[in-house]
Amino acid sequence: MARIIILGAGFAGLWAAIGAARMRDEIGRAAEVEILVVDRNPYHNIRVRNYEVDLSEAAIPLGEVLDPIGVAHRLAEVQAIDAVKQQVTVAASDGGREVLTYDRLVLALGSELARPAIAGLAANGFDVDTYAAAVRLDAHLAALGAEAPSEARSTVVVVGAGFTGIEVATEMPGKLDRAGVTDGQRIVLIDPNPAVGITIGDNASAVINEALLALGVETRLGVRVTAIEPNAIALSSGEIIPTRTVVWCAGMRASPLAEALDVERDRYGRVIVDQFMRVTGAANVFAAGDVACSFVDGVHASVMSCQFARPMGRFAGHNVVADLFGQPMLPLHIDWYVTVLDLGAWGALYTEGWDRQVRTSGAAAKLTKQTINHVRIYPPRTGDRAEILAAAAPTLQAPPAVRS
Template sequence: MENVVILGAGYAGMAAATQLAARTKGRDDVRVTLVNPQATFTERLRLHMTGTGQQVARFDIPELLAGTGARFVRGWVTAVDADAKTVRIDDERVLHYDTLVYALGTVADTVPGVDDHAYTLNSFQDAELLADRLTRLGSGTVVVAGTGLTGVESAAEIAEQHPGLDVVLLGRGEPGANMREKPRAYLQAALERLGVTVRAGAEIVKVLPDAVELAGGETMHADVVLWTSGTRAAPLAAAAGLATDERGRIVTDATLRSVTHPDVYAVGDAAAIKQGYGVMHGTCQGGMPAGVHAAVSIFRVLQGKQPKVFRFGYYHTPVSLGRGDAVVQFTHPDDRPRRLFLTGRPAVRYKETVTASPWPTYGRMKKLPASGAFWPRGGRFTRGVR
């Protein structure tokens, strides 16, 4: 019996589970097990909406796996022993594996005081805590730490849903820095229209009970702090003896296998996947194809073949600016911005299509014959293996 254990039911983990289960369905010599702390899928792309009290659709993981033959195990992964090939769950149960797919994602990379005095969007539960606090706040100042895409979307959502609050978006970079001039200007104008105060070139070094401390000693009052500045992987992989980078992500070879333990595949945000243009950054856009590729590679090995090289190119950067506005910057495969972009309602419709794309994708994977693969590309679905 070949035991394949997949850790994490995010976009990458779900893609790997449904793809591999579809390919091995009916085989008595392969068992696919998916492990996740919650039985409900967390749509990380919509956590900024949950964080402002908006209702989003909920998806039950066992239902998503229904009919695939994959087994679901609910629990927290507390340890991985890469030499013994075991996974410990909740410090009580032990799963043995022959092949492991590591898709545990990342959490916020914090500074002192964040754990005690700030909110994050690490999970659905964290987002709900933020929503409750914002509802009770009524008036005051909310500092969103981090001017990346998550920070921009969160600041816009908070300002739109809670117009009585003063929202400050604060970080080292300029919002939309990786976009061309026109879409970047549109994004910044939208933030201004929503009443968001942007302060670029600032770095928070500590979060206090009612303020943030900036590099240089300045403090800024804050009734609520939302931390969106940077991510890191859990220390589980490094503790297991797997080679990791400075952010705790598993270093992979060209086929997505760990460079130190080839029976471990790493996908999604928890993997440091190198392409010709550099190391991929964590997004659903790249996580799902990586999950599919890992599943296809495992299936090839089961057939006595070698896994193929993983190649990925970016396609777009979609950013919501509240419920009625958005900007989409289309990109070259190396993530450099193209001239093409969308704004306003067309961008909203486009982003909603992309955000909803995992669900028909998973449904297609459940019915997939062993000869092909699907992955999302800009809201469309293409057959084949990259």
């Protein structure tokens, strides 16, 4: 029996698995190929929700989605990839190591937070990069709620004023309220750039600044962090801010396991893939999501977001089975791009196009954001095989502004 191994069960990996199972059934080869998903966690994390107040629906057991469609899944840490021998070395939670051989591989290990060598960051910093990290942050905030009031207790510093950092900062008042830290709340957003949301574009800056001002979020721009202590953070400006909570949201990199492939990578460490999601320069290897760079419209490179990871995964899953059995593959093409930035209690910001023209903001955009985060990006959870497989049809969804 042939084997397809999918490394990672994030947005790209999960949808690659479902897409592969759909194509396997469609061509009537279900008995001839095993689809195996390998991930360090037994769940699919709705990663874009890790900043939210309520994390109760941010992790979905893999078996809930994969068991009904006959996709195997293994809890293990990927340690090495040998594309020449077509082998993957994994380590189980009990410490045992195993070498898995594949006929086709889908690399969907995603991205991870860039953590520079700043004094105290590893020991005293928090983040929302993973579900486990988000849960750890919430537990820390809850513990602060039981402590005596102090300036450091009530102050949260968020480092990185990009997409994630802005969402963390604007949602933080709600998280502090839930933790019982209601006295003297202070949120400070720090970034080395001269403005907030540089990566989101100039058109969005006025709306973002309006929201930050309304929510009372302070900014420190054009400065860097020099040290993080248990009760304070030091900045390059000389300012020292008393705080017990520093949330690091500055920068993302593709999984370092992508370096195991002797292929071209971009400045984020992402492997380059063609229109069929095949890794350029590696035989029998496909890639999707944050670990892959695809020129989705022939010009623009994919962005590290679930908006691109999900269709990339669906096409990778379809094409990896098609390639294995000599069937025609389908080229990925995405000719639209939107961003929906959560701005906490103030609302949200919705932009369209690669130049990020603002279309809606405030309460109207918030409804779109909630629909995306709580409904649209979820796989079917009914356990119905046909419904799950149908959701992985390799066709692009309409823009969020059109769908309800």
